[in-house]
Every structure is written in structure tokens, then in C-alpha cells.
Amino acid sequence: MKPVEDNSRAAAAGRFPAFTLVELLVVIAVIGILAGLLLPALGRAVEAGRSTACLGNLHQCGLALQLYVQDNNNRLPFMRDAAFDTNPPPAGAALPTMDVVLSNYLGNVNVLRCPSDKKGIFEQTRSSYSWNSLLNGQDADHLRVFGLDFDPHQIPVMFDKEAFHQVRGPKKGVNYLYADGHIKNLLTIEGVAGKSP
16 A cells, blocks of 8 residues: 555655646647648648539539530530629620520539639629630531631630639649530640641
8 A cells, every 4th residue: 555655645746757838838839830731731632622523513514515515406505604793784685694504404503613612703603614605606516716726625615713723733723624525624724726637
């Protein structure tokens, strides 16, 4: 029983080894530094997930466009982006928006919402994505812009309205859906316009 008494007396006297205030501050500082290093990586990983969901949305939009083209003599739709203002154009004065034209093919117009759209662009314009209106009504297999012929794999039909995914790094801010259905994640469109062979 003697050792038990010695332990209780040592505990009462506060003689067990303990951390000093300096040691505690050093441990907290190290944890803070590690958290500071890991948070940006965690943010990039979360944004990578959102960007992947956005790519999935654009893929569904591409399928909807293919179905539309099949039902309309291989022609792309006539549509426009909704304006940011709150006053809608008068009936018949402007082309319909993507959410109206593709609603029967999308199944759910929430596909037009990018998960990284934190500025409420979807709520204001009914789509987080822009439509390349230069392609309105064109033959889906023979695209022509500003007098230049493009193959469907060369020209985007839809893309993010803003660089929603810029956190992922340079040249990865905007997702693009091309006319042939493939998708790229870029900050800007790379390459030079030229006549196709």
C-alpha cells in the first residue's frame, strides 16, 4: 500500500511531469502550420469533385443536344442565353433560352446548374452554362463560324459562364462541351482558328 500513498501524495503536490506553456504553444503552432498546408489541398480536392459533377452535367447537356439534333433534321437549336437583367424580353422578340429549348431532352433543368456556381448565375439566368449562339440552326456535321469551317471536335457549343473551377489551377477554370460531345476543362480555348482540311 505504500506505493499507492506515494502516488497520491505526488499527485496532490503536482509533481507528475506535465507540458509547459511553451511546449503547448509549440504543439499548437505546429498543428496550425500543418492545417494551413492541408487546407488549400483540401479545397482543390473539393473543387475537383465539383468540377467532375459539372463535367457530368455538360455530358448530359451534350446528350440532350444530340437527341434534339436527331429530332430536328440534324440541325442545332436556335436559342440564346438569358440576360442578367430582371426584365424579360417581350414575347416573340427574342430566341428561347436553353432551359426552354432543351427541357424535354434534359429531364431536369437543374442539370444546367454548375455545382461551383456560387454567385447565383443559375438563379439569375436559368443556366450556369453559355450557349455558342454562332451555331444557331447549323447542320451539326458541318459547322461554319465567321466563314471558317470547323469539325465538330474543334468548336465548343456550351461552356461555363465564368471560371468556376479556377481554384484547381491555371488553365482549368472553365469546362467546355464540344459539338462532337467531348468535354475539356480549360481556362481559355487553346489553339488557332483555321480552315479544316
